[in-house]
Amino acid sequence: MTMSILISGGGVAGPSLAHWLGRSGYAVTVVERAPGLRGSGGVPVDFRGDQLALLARMGVLGEIQAWQTGMGDQAVVGADGRRLSTFPSALFSGDVEIERGDLARILYSRSKDAAEYVFGDHITALAQAPDGVDVTFARGPARRFDLVVGADGLHSTVRRLAFGGEQQYRHDLGLAVAGFSVPNTFGLDHSGLIYNEPGRLAMVASGRDRARAAVALMFAGPVPDYGWHDTGAQKRIVAEHFAGAGWQVPALLEALSEAPELYFDTISQIRLDRWSAGRVVLLGDAAWCTGPGGNGTGHAMFGAYTLAGELALAGGDHLAAYRNYEQIMRPPVAKSQKQAAGAARFLTPATERKIRNRNRTFRILSAPALRGVFGWLARRTANTGTLRDYPLPGSPARVRAGQLSPRWTPADPA
Secondary structure, three states: OOOEEEEEOOOOHHHHHHHHHHHOOOEEEEEEOOOOOOOOOOOEEEEOOOHHHHHHHHOOHHHHHHOOOOOOOEEEEOOOOOEEEEEOHHHHHOOEEEEHHHHHHHHHHHHOOOOEEEEOOOEEEEEEEOOEEEEEEOOOOOEEEOEEEEOOOOOOHHHHHHHOOHHHOEEEEEEEEEEEEEEOOOOOOOEEEEEEEOOEEEEEEEOOOOOEEEEEEEEEOOOOOOOOOOHHHHHHHHHHHOOOOOOOHHHHHHHHHHOOOOEEEEEEEEOOOOOEEOOEEEOHHHOOOOOOOOOHHHHHHHHHHHHHHHHHHHOOOHHHHHHHHHHHHHHHHHHHHHHHOOHHHHHOOOOHHHHHHHHHHHHHHOOHHHHHHHHHHHHHOOOOOOOOOOOOOOOOOOOOOOOOOOOOOOOOOO
C-alpha cells in the first residue's frame, strides 16, 4: 500500500520534501494556511558552497540562477548618505541569491504534479494511532495519514500540537525584522545601501528587478504581544521602533504604511531535544530555525532531501528514518545556530562606537587583497556537509541508512 504523508507548510521546506517524496511514489499532500503561494516582501535567501550540488541534483539550479538577484556589494552610509564602508556581496548573497517568493514558486512548480496542494487551510488537531495519524483541518474534512511532517515555520502549528507551546522552544536573539518592497528611487543597480543607528538597521537593495527595491528594517529589543497574522499591528510596531530615525527612514516608513505585502517576525531559534514524536516529524524552521547567517534555507532543503532519503532507505520504518535524519542534520544545524547567535552585535550594534568599529573592520576585509579570503570564509559557513546519495530520483547510488558525512560524526561537538 502506498504510504500517505501530510506536509504542513508550503514555503520552502515543505515543497522541497514534496518534490522528493512525490517523485518517489508516496501519496503526498501539502496543506498551506495562505490562500496561495506566499510572497516574501522582496526578502532574499542565498545558497553557497556545497548547497549548490543539492540544487543541481533537484534540477532547479539553472532556474534559480535565471531568477537570481545578481546582487553586488552593499555600501554602509551615514545619515547624510556618505559612504562609510562596504559589505562584500559574499557576506549577504553567497554564491547565488534569489528572492524567497521566487524560490517558493520554483519549488511549487517542481512538486505540484507529484503532490496534492491544499491552500487556505491548516491543521487544528492531531490524534496519533498505532497505524496512522487522524488530522482535523480548519476547513476541510478530517483525514488519516501514515505520517505527518511539520514544515510550517517558526510558529509551527504541528510543533505546538505534537510537542507543546512555542515558548518552551523559542529562543529570541533580541531582534525583529520587517521586509517589504518599494519603488527603486535610490538609483540602485544590483547594489544596496545600509544605514545604522544604535540598535537599528535599515537596508535597501535592488537586484534583478531594477524598478523595485527590497527593504529590511531591523531593530533590537522586545516585541509586544500581538496576533501573528495582524499586518496592521506589525506595521505599527515597526513604525514605533523607528520613530525619529534619520537618513531615508521616514520615507521608508511612509512606504511601509501602504505596502500590500509585509514579512515581519522576531529573529529567533528553535531548540528541541528531539524533532519527532511517534509518526510526526519536524523539518526546517519548525525544527531548528537557525537565525540570520545560519543557512536556514539551505538547511531546510538539505533536511528535506535527507528525510526523504532516509524514509526511502528505511523501507517503511519511519522511526528509524526519523532517527537517522536527526542524527545527520543536528551537527550542521548546531553549528549554524552557534554562528547566528551573535547576529545582533553585527547587524544592529548597540552604540555609535560599536557601529564605527564594525565599519572599520569591513573596510579592511573588503580590500581587494582580502576579498578572496573573505569569500572563502563565507562559503565555509554553509556547514551543510557532503551531499549523500540516496535511492531517490536523481540520486545515483545507495548508501547505508543513516550513513554520515566524512566531514563529521555524531560525536562532533558542533
